Amino acid sequence: MKRRHSSITKERIFAVWLLIPCFxxxxxxxxxPIVYSFFLxxxxxxxxxxxxxxxxxxxxxxxxxxxxxxxxxSLVNTFAFxxxxxxxxxxxxxxxxLVINKHFMGRGLVRAAILVPWAIPTVVSSQMWRxxxxxxxxxxxxxxxxxxxxxYKAWLADPFFAFAAIVxxxxxxxxxxxxLLILAGLxxxxxxxxxxxxxxxANAWQRFRKIxxxxxxxxxxxxxxxxTMDAFRVFDLVFVMTQGGPANSTNVLQFYGYKKIFxxxxxxxxxxxxxxxxxxxxxxxxxxxxxxxxxxxAETVT
Amino acid sequence: xxxxxxxxNAALTIFAVFAITVMVPITGCTKKEEDxxxxxxxxxxxxxxxxxxxEEIFRRFEAEHPDIRVVREVGPHSTTAxxxxxxxxxxxxxxxxxxxxxxxxxxxxxxxxxxxLPLDERFPxxxxxxxxxGAILANSYKGRIYGVxxxxxxxxxxxxxxxxxxxxxxxxxxxxxxxxxxxxxVSEEGKQRELYGFSGxxxxxxxxxxxxxxxxxxNQGSILNPKTGGSEIAKPAAVGAVRFVRDSIIGAIxxxxxxxxxxxxxxxxxxxxxxxxxxxxxxxxxxxxxPKRSKIVGKVGITKLPHFxxxxxxxxxxxxxxxxxxxxxxxxxxxxxxxxxxxxxxxxCLALKAGLAPTRKALYEDHEIIKAHPQFWDMKEVFLTAYxxxxxxxxxxxSNVLQHYFHKVIxxxxxxxxxxxxxxxxxxxxxLQLAQ
Numbered sequence: 110m111k112r113r114h115s116s117i118t119k120e121r122i123f124a125v126w127l128l129i130p131c132f133x134x135x136x137x138x139x140x141x142p143i144v145y146s147f148f149l150x151x152x153x154x155x156x157x158x159x160x161x162x163x164x165x166x167x168x169x170x171x172x173x174x175x176x177x178x179x180x181x182x183s184l185v186n187t188f189a190f191x192x193x194x195x196x197x198x199x200x201x202x203x204x205x206x207l208v209i210n211k212h213f214m215g216r217g218l219v220r221a222a223i224l225v226p227w228a229i230p231t232v233v234s235s236q237m238w239r240x241x242x243x244x245x246x247x248x249x250x251x252x253x254x255x256x257x258x259x260x261y262k263a264w265l266a267d268p269f270f271a272f273a274a275i276v277x278x279x280x281x282x283x284x285x286x287x288x289l290l291i292l293a294g295l296x297x298x299x300x301x302x303x304x305x306x307x308x309x310x311a312n313a314w315q316r317f318r319k320i321x322x323x324x325x326x327x328x329x330x331x332x333x334x335x336x337t338m339d340a341f342r343v344f345d346l347v348f349v350m351t352q353g354g355p356a357n358s359t360n361v362l363q364f365y366g367y368k369k370i371f372x373x374x375x376x377x378x379x380x381x382x383x384x385x386x387x388x389x390x391x392x393x394x395x396x397x398x399x400x401x402x403x404x405x406x407a408e409t410v411t
Numbered sequence: 412x413x414x415x416x417x418x419x420n421a422a423l424t425i426f427a428v429f430a431i432t433v434m435v436p437i438t439g440c441t442k443k444e445e446d447x448x449x450x451x452x453x454x455x456x457x458x459x460x461x462x463x464x465x466e467e468i469f470r471r472f473e474a475e476h477p478d479i480r481v482v483r484e485v486g487p488h489s490t491t492a493x494x495x496x497x498x499x500x501x502x503x504x505x506x507x508x509x510x511x512x513x514x515x516x517x518x519x520x521x522x523x524x525x526x527x528l529p530l531d532e533r534f535p536x537x538x539x540x541x542x543x544x545g546a547i548l549a550n551s552y553k554g555r556i557y558g559v560x561x562x563x564x565x566x567x568x569x570x571x572x573x574x575x576x577x578x579x580x581x582x583x584x585x586x587x588x589x590x591x592x593x594x595x596x597v598s599e600e601g602k603q604r605e606l607y608g609f610s611g612x613x614x615x616x617x618x619x620x621x622x623x624x625x626x627x628x629x630n631q632g633s634i635l636n637p638k639t640g641g642s643e644i645a646k647p648a649a650v651g652a653v654r655f656v657r658d659s660i661i662g663a664i665x666x667x668x669x670x671x672x673x674x675x676x677x678x679x680x681x682x683x684x685x686x687x688x689x690x691x692x693x694x695x696x697x698x699x700x701x702p703k704r705s706k707i708v709g710k711v712g713i714t715k716l717p718h719f720x721x722x723x724x725x726x727x728x729x730x731x732x733x734x735x736x737x738x739x740x741x742x743x744x745x746x747x748x749x750x751x752x753x754x755x756x757x758x759x760c761l762a763l764k765a766g767l768a769p770t771r772k773a774l775y776e777d778h779e780i781i782k783a784h785p786q787f788w789d790m791k792e793v794f795l796t797a798y799x800x801x802x803x804x805x806x807x808x809x810s811n812v813l814q815h816y817f818h819k820v821i822x823x824x825x826x827x828x829x830x831x832x833x834x835x836x837x838x839x840x841x842x843l844q845l846a847q
Binding site for chain 1: 491494495498499502519520523524525605614615616666667668669670671676679680685804805806807808811815818819822823834845846
């Protein structure tokens with residue numbers, strides 16, 4: 110009895126040892142920065158003015174954030190960007206996945222090609238989209254208006270189209286990633302299910318609604334989770350394509366925080382924005398995890 | 412016991428991997444420098460418009476100083492992005508920065524933050540007097556000097572000599588005249604080809620502040636009150652100038668796309684022959700007369716920027732300075748390099764071959780330069796009187812508020828300028844109070 114007990118403890122200690130490195134990494138690279146950002150957000154720290162020191166100002170930065178119209182606008186833009194881009198990414202991802210799940214000539218080639226946008230670094234593809242939207246030599250104008258230069262529009266100078274351009278650039282880039290996750294879900298569905306359904310006389314739409322959709326739900330939810338979190342961190346697209354303009358119509362929280370910290374040197378206030386981003390993502394992910402846990406396990410158990 | 416050993420080995424292995432990945436790059440770096448017998452100085456610079464000229468200058472430096480090697484780190488073209496990169500390095504006290512370029516608006520910030528080395532001993536008053544006073548002022552903060560100006564710039568109006576002549580116009584004195592001439596020429600010439608009246612820099616970035624300041628100041632307005640230091644952008648003169656830009660320039664004589672233009676895009680329009688008037692810095696002269704790039708060689712005129720009735724022409728002071736990092740470990744070699752670059756012969760070379768306006772007063776009397784670039788002689792007054800942007804260590808924050816405000820009101824034809832100006836004005840006063 111005693112021997113057995115000690116072997117369990119030993120096993121536990123062994124497990125702890127194995128966990129320590131991972132725990133350390135998480136502490137150094139995740140917990141510490143989060144706690145430190147929160148600490149910074151309670152102080153007034155301005156890089157250009159070391160003479161004022163780093164006075165503790167309590168929730169002053171948070172109060173200022175509530176009255177900051179640019180921050181509010183950025184928050185609204187961020188949410189709009191997250192929901193619109195994630196929706197279209199999942200939609201196109203699903204369509205792409207359904208297509209490349211079929212057997213046809215050159216499927217391998219198509220599957221590889223689909224992934225190309227995702228493999229291009231975002232900074233490069235943003236630059237490309239900036240050129241595409243340029244008012245003088247951009248592809249969009251050329252396709253729409255040909256050589257009728259009088260019609261040429263400055264897409265990125267218009268609040269609505271500039272925002273749309275960023276969404277399109279993101280959808281173009283990451284739909285293939287969503288497709289990849291959904292394709293993995295599709296491949297777990299055995300062919301027999303389709304065949305049985307066909308024999309029973311189910312048409313294509315019924316097969317999609319009753320077989321495919323329920324069975325790829327876990328994959329869809331995972332893709333949704335990944336894409337939402339990722340879209341929340343949007344920065345490079347805005348940085349390269351619009352710098353938040355025109356008139357803040359494409360400003361997002363991450364870019365605004367970056368501006369405050371790195372351009373203006375307002376470490377305290379900028380950290381407050383980072384904390385806001387962290388809180389929002391944290392709440393969102395808790396929400397998603399709940400949904401996934403309840404839905405996912407309910408599905409798999411029944 | 413076996414399991415313990417296993418755990419121990421596993422932990423050791425993981426730590427070893429960790430240590431190797433972290434340590435190797437660090438030691439690798441220092442090793443490289445030890446192998447080098449020459450002193451290495453790192454120069455944070457941007458991609459120049461005439462790379463070949465700079466290549467030649469670096470070759471000359473290394474030939475004259477065989478004991479020093481200059482490693483260039485090339486940053487982004489946009490001054491805002493360059494600022495972010497550079498300040499990040501300085502903030503981290505990176506020893507990888509010895510010499511860096513500073514835009515004319517940065518010295519107060521870099522001095523106050525303790526990043527730039529004070530240069531008073533190496534660059535005494537007797538030497539400073541040989542430079543343009545505006546450029547020296549821009550490099551001074553609280554009685555000490557933090558940079559050596561390499562070249563200056565100021566806003567100028569470029570115009571198509573041939574087109575103005577064809578319609579019997581003389582270069583415009585007022586903004587209103589410029590708009591009228593532009594409409595007339597575009598309505599006639601524009602029938603046959605793509606032509607706009609004006610191109611300038613109106614993207615949401617630092618250049619927007621430069622451009623807008625020229626309109627506001629030439630309408631007898633100002634950004635900050637010179638005595639009290641409070642914001643003046645909500646005053647009628649400033650608001651009127653901004654309204655003029657929104658109603659008569661953007662989407663009128665200038666394409667709406669200028670709202671997305673920095674210098675490269677705006678000059679592209681002009682040198683392709685698609686714009687009658689163009690606002691830019693002095694380097695645009697060399698570029699618009701370069702047959703390899705420009706379709707309008709020999710057709711370009713240059714003049715002072717227009718003003719509003721009752722006001723006088725105002726140009727924003729621009730230009731770049733060389734600073735030395737406080738954290739540099741090779742300050743002596745760094746200074747040798749700065750002194751070389753800002754010397755008379757190199758400034759002359761930059762003026763002749765790259766069209767950059769020198770900071771040494773004596774060069775404005777130099778026959779060779781005047782012969783090659785008559786515009787420096789004609790525009791001497793402009794350089795001497797160019798107006799600096801507000802000098803405060805919080806300039807980046809101030810500039811961001813201005814950029815937001817300007818871009819917001821000029822990009823929307825129905826914007827409420829008074830209201831936005833008032834809000835921006837309050838924000839500026841709030842920021843400046845922090846520095847007091």
